[in-house]
Amino acid sequence: MTIWTGLTGVDHRLSYTDAGGVRTRALIAGPEDGPPLVFLHGTSGHLEAFVRNVPAHAGAGYRCHAIDMLGHGYTGKPDHPYEIPRYVEHLAAYLDAIGAGRVHLAGESLGGWVAAWLASEDPGRVASLQLLAAGGTKADPKIMERIRTSTLKAVRTDDARLTRERLHLLMHDPAKDVSEELVEIRHRIYHQPDFVANVHNLLCLQDMETRQRNLLRPDRMARITAPTLIVWGRQNPFGDVPEAQAMHEAIAGSRLELFSECGHWPQHERADLYNQLSLEFLKAHS
Template structure:
């Protein structure tokens, strides 16, 4: 199944949005009164949500973006710490006229989304944290991310990109050849190569520690929250997910067997209806309290 087949029959736009001076690649689709913004993980790109857009677009305005320094979005020369990502996200929301959004964040995207929800609750209608990072600093996992990504970026050998993508999946078949080729091309843009140290700055212990989602920050989140996790997540065990859900008031937890670090992709057939049900309830809650 290719990305084009996943989007077949769907009217969508792939465009570059000026987010306060940062050219930002965005896939936009759907309609409705409310927006859902999809945020990928470290060294990822908007294609991470190719299996989700068509299911959500009949009900919501959908925006899948390449985050700061990622994909085909601008890559300024400074370390990409969480406040920088948050500001870029807010700038994108402002640029496209979204006052409040449902945020769906995978890995790094969840880290960024949770940080925004804790600081600017008026911008967030609901929060989905899919294998979200940011609550722990495990040096072994940080080194695995840094080394596997750097090796794939510094070498032209597509096998290293394939290995980096397969690291995310329980079933290697979910790392489709199309995704491998998309990521390999992204990894070898000159500005991506030049800024890989900035993109991986959160894998440095001192930098990561000052950006962590600590329990007191998670406790400030007011938006309805869904935590989704895979039992075979290579970057975090189930207790990490349970602790995250416990620290966020009223959060719901969904665990998937035979699932790694991309639950929205690996378990799309189950995740999409789960997400839509959660979004509908969050929307009703927001309207009732308005």
């Protein structure tokens, strides 16, 4: 069994789309006329973060797009710092390229940060918003250094053990949720020449000055009008529960769900629970 086994009964394809001049990899599944749902991964991540979620959502009638974001996975890596407005610009260009106007967004970690920023800037474009262990509301030097150091070690040293350790940081129970296949997928991504060359651009948000000007502050979150679901793991190593509660308080009408025995990948670690919750939320706001 592989992480792709769940897709064997689902009509899907891996596709490359020109998004504002950036070649962008996407996993696309579900009926062509279904409501568009875009999944966005976290820092140094890739679309495989959502392989446990796409089948359920595609099967429920949503046109799913799990994309490699700007500078990530097998998407193009232009040589400039990847700050949040750049990610948002790339996401909007992808939506334009696929002809999507109003979409549902589900973003994990960095992906939630980007999705929330777009929702605050262009509310007419976002039908609903899911923030899964979303980043961007705090600038904790210890966590930022942990992300920077662990990623650089894994990228600059061709040793799968370091990639495995980077993935282990994300999960409450790595033995259950970090397969050797997932390690191999990420190891190959990390050691593409253009990924190695641009990893400093990808990690720019772990620089304090850069992060401060990109923070998802309460006044910005207050501008979000889309129905919003916040999902957080109680054992999230990159943010404690009060961070999620503050996000919930800043976004009017939002809903907060806390998952036990869960770290930084709730959609992956507690996929069955997340899929049911997400589909109920989407049904209520479609």
